[in-house]
Amino acid sequence: MSLQEELRGPPPAKLVVDQVSKWFRQKRQTVHALDDVSLEVAEGEFIVMVGPSGCGKSTLLDIIAGLEKPDKGRVLADNQPVLRPGRHRLVMFQESALFPWLNVFGNVMFGLKLKPGLRNRERREVAKFFLHLVGLEKFQESNVHELSGGMKQRVALARALAPNPRVLLMDEPFAALDAMTREQLYGDIQQIWQKRRKTIIFVTHNVREAACLADRVVIMTPTPGRIREIFEVNLPRPRDFNSIEIARHASKLTAALKGYLTPEPVVSVE
Amino acid sequence: MRRTLLAILFFVALVAIWAALVHTQIWSPVLLPSPRAVSEYLVNASRDGTLFSASGVTLRRLIVGYFIGLAIGLPLGLFTASLKFAEDTIGVLALGLQTLPSVCWVPLALLWFGQTEGAMLFVVIMGTIWSVVIATDTGVRTISPIYARAARTMGSGSFHRWTRVILPASLPHLISGMKQGWAFAWRSLMAAEIYVTILTGFGLGHLLHYGRELNAMDQVIGIMLVIVLIGLLADKILFSPWERFLHRRWGTGRT
Numbered sequence: 001m002s003l004q005e006e007l008r009g010p011p012p013a014k015l016v017v018d019q020v021s022k023w024f025r026q027k028r029q030t031v032h033a034l035d036d037v038s039l040e041v042a043e044g045e046f047i048v049m050v051g052p053s054g055c056g057k058s059t060l061l062d063i064i065a066g067l068e069k070p071d072k073g074r075v076l077a078d079n080q081p082v083l084r085p086g087r088h089r090l091v092m093f094q095e096s097a098l099f100p101w102l103n104v105f106g107n108v109m110f111g112l113k114l115k116p117g118l119r120n121r122e123r124r125e126v127a128k129f130f131l132h133l134v135g136l137e138k139f140q141e142s143n144v145h146e147l148s149g150g151m152k153q154r155v156a157l158a159r160a161l162a163p164n165p166r167v168l169l170m171d172e173p174f175a176a177l178d179a180m181t182r183e184q185l186y187g188d189i190q191q192i193w194q195k196r197r198k199t200i201i202f203v204t205h206n207v208r209e210a211a212c213l214a215d216r217v218v219i220m221t222p223t224p225g226r227i228r229e230i231f232e233v234n235l236p237r238p239r240d241f242n243s244i245e246i247a248r249h250a251s252k253l254t255a256a257l258k259g260y261l262t263p264e265p266v267v268s269v270e
Numbered sequence: 271m272r273r274t275l276l277a278i279l280f281f282v283a284l285v286a287i288w289a290a291l292v293h294t295q296i297w298s299p300v301l302l303p304s305p306r307a308v309s310e311y312l313v314n315a316s317r318d319g320t321l322f323s324a325s326g327v328t329l330r331r332l333i334v335g336y337f338i339g340l341a342i343g344l345p346l347g348l349f350t351a352s353l354k355f356a357e358d359t360i361g362v363l364a365l366g367l368q369t370l371p372s373v374c375w376v377p378l379a380l381l382w383f384g385q386t387e388g389a390m391l392f393v394v395i396m397g398t399i400w401s402v403v404i405a406t407d408t409g410v411r412t413i414s415p416i417y418a419r420a421a422r423t424m425g426s427g428s429f430h431r432w433t434r435v436i437l438p439a440s441l442p443h444l445i446s447g448m449k450q451g452w453a454f455a456w457r458s459l460m461a462a463e464i465y466v467t468i469l470t471g472f473g474l475g476h477l478l479h480y481g482r483e484l485n486a487m488d489q490v491i492g493i494m495l496v497i498v499l500i501g502l503l504a505d506k507i508l509f510s511p512w513e514r515f516l517h518r519r520w521g522t523g524r525t
Contacts, residue, residue, distance in 0.1 A: 065423055087425035097420040100520050101438040110434075111424035145521030163424065 056225020405447020
């Protein structure tokens with residue numbers, strides 16, 4: 001298999017979240033994390049889920065990843081029920097979750113080594129390709145602790161992209177970074193998404209980030225976690241994080257969120 | 271270079287103070303032999319081979335016992351960290367037995383195994399296992415769960431996850447546990463050798479014991495020096511490479 005063939009990979013997946021509910025039973029109380037959540041995601045779509053903490057957005061992401069099981073309902077990836085984590089749906093976490101016992105190259109190779117049907121030489125080529133894509137080919141021998149926060153997240157992105165998953169699940173991946181680095185990564189992620197079509201589900205509590213990245217923004221509210229509204233963002237790409245249109249969309253999202261979060265919720269803001 | 275020089279200077283000064291104290295003749299030379307007497311003993315003991323054969327016997331017991339202890343302690347620690355039942359049983363047992371000074375195993379070992387090599391090994395193994403179990407257990411427990419989650423999403427199965435994620439992730443704890451286990455093994459073996467005469471081989475502990483019986487203080491101090499030296503060398507050879515690796519990769523700890 002040539003590098004080009006390997007990189008072409010499988011097409012992005014279609015996802016269906018079908019009436020998913022989830023409870024977390026704790027010692028004192030039971031938390032209703034998700035209540036009858038349904039969502040359809042098209043192949044190659046960029047979905048951003050926004051909401052205050054506790055709205056169940058990370059839980060939903062975990063369920064789509066297969067890391068958690070729903071108490072009710074199901075998730076389908078290309079019409080196949082998701083029962084366990086799998087390498088077609090890779091997750092990028094808020095902390096980079098890079099393995100400190102491996103160097104940068106070893107981290108990118110980790111998922112590739114678990115992918116069957118490749119020779120080791122090909123795996124190394126693929127790893128190098130993705131390190132180049134995130135602009136870190138010079139750092140492949142570096143240790144994780146030597147990298148800055150933004151570089152770590154870039155390595156994590158390369159590690160998640162390298163096995164060529166059909167879905168990329170991103171759980172507040174840029175939340176811990178400084179503003180400058182974050183804005184740079186918005187550009188990178190849009191570029192990479194356009195080049196290497198993936199279905200992306202991206203979780204954040206930053207509405208501007210949502211407006212900048214999403215095809216559709218899913219607004220969630222807590223106790224219990226529910227999807228309240230879905231906004232389409234029809235702006236050309238690549239989008240500039242600091243543009244007026246993004247700001248306008250973001251303030252619309254904020255208004256909607258605030259509307260749902262007032263003690264006596266108003267019906268709709270739009 | 272500067273650090274090495276300073277260290278050498280320190281030890282030379284230590285010996286000089288020792289020699290000066292001997293020179294004052296406050297203590298009888300029977301109680302405080304001169305550095306020269308001690309080094310003469312060491313040279314003679316090396317020439318006639320007793321020192322090397324005793325060190326060999328001791329090291330063989332130590333290494334065999336230590337690695338058996340490690341081979342038992344490591345899986346037990348993984349076991350207690352991953353199973354509630356094992357935590358409540360083996361975990362508690364390990365915690366209790368770790369507080370038991372290893373010399374306390376000697377009477378039991380003697381009665382069970384008699385004056386044999388088996389008794390020695392038993393004491394060393396008992397000295398090693400429990401601290402290794404506890405260190406492994408803590409190591410596995412303190413790993414951030416995010417590593418295992420990340421590995422699972424990349425398709426890592428449970429065996430792969432144990433060997434490629436959980437074990438390497440707990441390496442810093444494992445190394446310090448192995449180091450502690452080594453220290454305990456060394457201590458328990460010396461206690462056993464001083465305490466028990468075994469006809470299958472005289473170790474350093476025995477030489478120390480006979481030094482006392484014969485009032486040969488040069489021998490006592492000489493052997494003590496050898497014991498310290500072996501401990502130091504073991505640390506450098508067995509653990510330093512690992513610690514350097516940890517330092518480089520994790521960016522923590524000392525060089």
